[in-house]
Amino acid sequence: TEDSKPKIKSTFVPGLAPPKIPDGEKVDFDDIHRKRMEKDLTELHTLIEAHFEKRKKEEEELIVLTDRIEKRRSERAEQMKIRAERERERQAKLAEEKARKEEEEAKKKADDDARKKMILSNLSFTGYKQTQPGTKRQTEREKKRKILNDRRKELNIDHLKEDKLREKAKEMWDWMRQLEAEKFDLQFKYMKQKYEITVLRNRVSDHQKM
Structure with a gap:
């Protein structure tokens, strides 16, 4: 500038x-x-x-x-x-x-x-x-079989009178109800264990795919 x-x-x-x-x-x-x-x-x-x-x-x-x-x-x-x-x-x-x-x-x-x-x-x-032979599963079956054999009672009712027969019938009825209840409990436990094993197998299969 x-x-x-x-x-x-x-x-x-x-x-x-x-x-x-x-x-x-x-x-x-x-x-x-x-x-x-x-x-x-x-x-x-x-x-x-x-x-x-x-x-x-x-x-x-x-x-x-x-x-x-x-x-x-x-x-x-x-x-x-x-x-x-x-x-x-x-x-x-x-x-x-x-x-x-x-x-x-x-x-x-x-x-x-x-x-x-x-x-x-x-x-x-x-x-x-x-x-394996002699496993716990087989042992449980043997135990159940032994329990059933022990519970199996010989019916000796020939000498019983009517009132005693009624008592014996009631006793047998109560015993059968108890067996049915135990059977239901065992079946429930079996189904529960089977379900848990299936869930575990599915989880293992999913993890192996990852």
């Missing part, structure tokens, strides 16, 4: 009047040449001062511009440092979250594997016991 351009400092150069040549006198050319030299030196001095003044101003503007550039560079470096620090924090949080999830998944998988092994072990042991 016009305002930013260095202004040349004006220096007053006094006007040199041309030497007067008196009538009938000799012209002093040396004096004329000296005055011309003085005028040229004065103008040269003025140009030199204007040049150095302009150069000084340009150097000052260059210093200001350099300081401004350095300030912006420093601010940008600080901004980049802050961004890099935030990115490091973000990456650290992501890595920490990933490690936490992997640890949770590994723990869950280990728990699931342990649960599957326990279920399979229990089922294998149950199946093994059921296929």
Whole structure:
């Protein structure tokens, strides 16, 4: 702009009047040449001062511009440092979250594997016991058979009178009701155990498919 351009400092150069040549006198050319030299030196001095003044101003503007550039560079470096620090924090949080999830998944998988092994072990042991001779299942049957044999009573009623026969009939009726109740309880327990085994087998099958 016009305002930013260095202004040349004006220096007053006094006007040199041309030497007067008196009538009938000799012209002093040396004096004329000296005055011309003085005028040229004065103008040269003025140009030199204007040049150095302009150069000084340009150097000052260059210093200001350099300081401004350095300030912006420093601010940008600080901004980049802050961004890099935030990115490091973000990456650290992501890595920490990933490690936490992997640890949770590994723990869950280990728990699931342990649960599957326990279920399979229990089922294998149950199946093994059921296929072996003299197992608990057979033992239970033998116990039931023995109990029924012990409960089986010989009817010795030939010598009983009517009132005793009625008592004996009532006793036999009560005994049959008790047997029916025990039979119902055993059937219920059997169905319940069968259902629990079926549920466990289905769970094992589902875990093996995962």
